[in-house]
Amino acid sequence: MAERLVKYSRAQQKDVQDEHFYDAQCPYCSMQCKMRVIEQKGPSRTQYKTIALDNPTSEGRLCVKGIHAYQHAVHRERVKQPLFKVDGQFVPVSWEFALSVIKEKFTNIQEKFGTDAVSVYGGGSLTNEVAYLLGKFARVALRTKYIDYNGRFCMSAAASAANQAFGIDRGLTTRLDEIEQTDCIILAGTNIAECQPTIMPYFERAKENGTKIIVIDPRVTETSKMADWHIQLKLEQMQH
Numbered sequence: 001m002a003e004r005l006v007k008y009s010r011a012q013q014k015d016v017q018d019e020h021f022y023d024a025q026c027p028y029c030s031m032q033c034k035m036r037v038i039e040q041k042g043p044s045r046t047q048y049k050t051i052a053l054d055n056p057t058s059e060g061r062l063c064v065k066g067i068h069a070y071q072h073a074v075h076r077e078r079v080k081q082p083l084f085k086v087d088g089q090f091v092p093v094s095w096e097f098a099l100s101v102i103k104e105k106f107t108n109i110q111e112k113f114g115t116d117a118v119s120v121y122g123g124g125s126l127t128n129e130v131a132y133l134l135g136k137f138a139r140v141a142l143r144t145k146y147i148d149y150n151g152r153f154c155m156s157a158a159a160s161a162a163n164q165a166f167g168i169d170r171g172l173t174t175r176l177d178e179i180e181q182t183d184c185i186i187l188a189g190t191n192i193a194e195c196q197p198t199i200m201p202y203f204e205r206a207k208e209n210g211t212k213i214i215v216i217d218p219r220v221t222e223t224s225k226m227a228d229w230h231i232q233l234k235l236e237q238m239q240h
């Protein structure tokens, strides 16, 4: 079987007519693993492969989410142009038309209710440059004071709790390279084994060094399974 796979892959390689490399960074979690996406165009199809690139955080590892992240960009159902709803149906329109409609609607709303009546909502996976432009767009073009991003909803409760407990609002209170020298680690409400798997070797090395790991989570997860103590809170306890 392995021999046939090797033969197949070599045959595929020969058919490659054009090859492009894209160096990218996975946006799905704070590890920000680096990768190279290889695009190979053949006579009948284009195929993609992802390889991990070395970097100080994930040390050259990638998880399954990162390996398949390119699929969002190349998926056949990806919406590539604006859609406008007419009689309940979405119809493709030009960017010029879409932007003129947005401008007209925004202008009407702001004239009627003030500039702060519109807001801008960004995403945690925006690059620094795009986030900067979005901020400029909100403040200078729209002149609204309301700008937010999805990270507030996923992190604000944790940030408040961490502030009260440790006086710092970071998700991680140590540097990654300090993890394996730590005596005791508390993982509260996090499932790193499944959500940030490339960070796991830091904790595995810590365990080899004798670190005690406490996991606070109502669920049994792959993370709680590696804990020395799993504090499994009941819902009633979490409400207080």
Ligand code: SF4
Pocket: 026, 027, 028, 029, 030, 031, 032, 033, 058, 061, 062, 063, 064, 065, 066, 067, 195, 196, 197, 198, 199
């Ligand atoms: S651990 Fe996985 S999800 Fe997180 S940045 Fe790396 S590849 Fe992406």
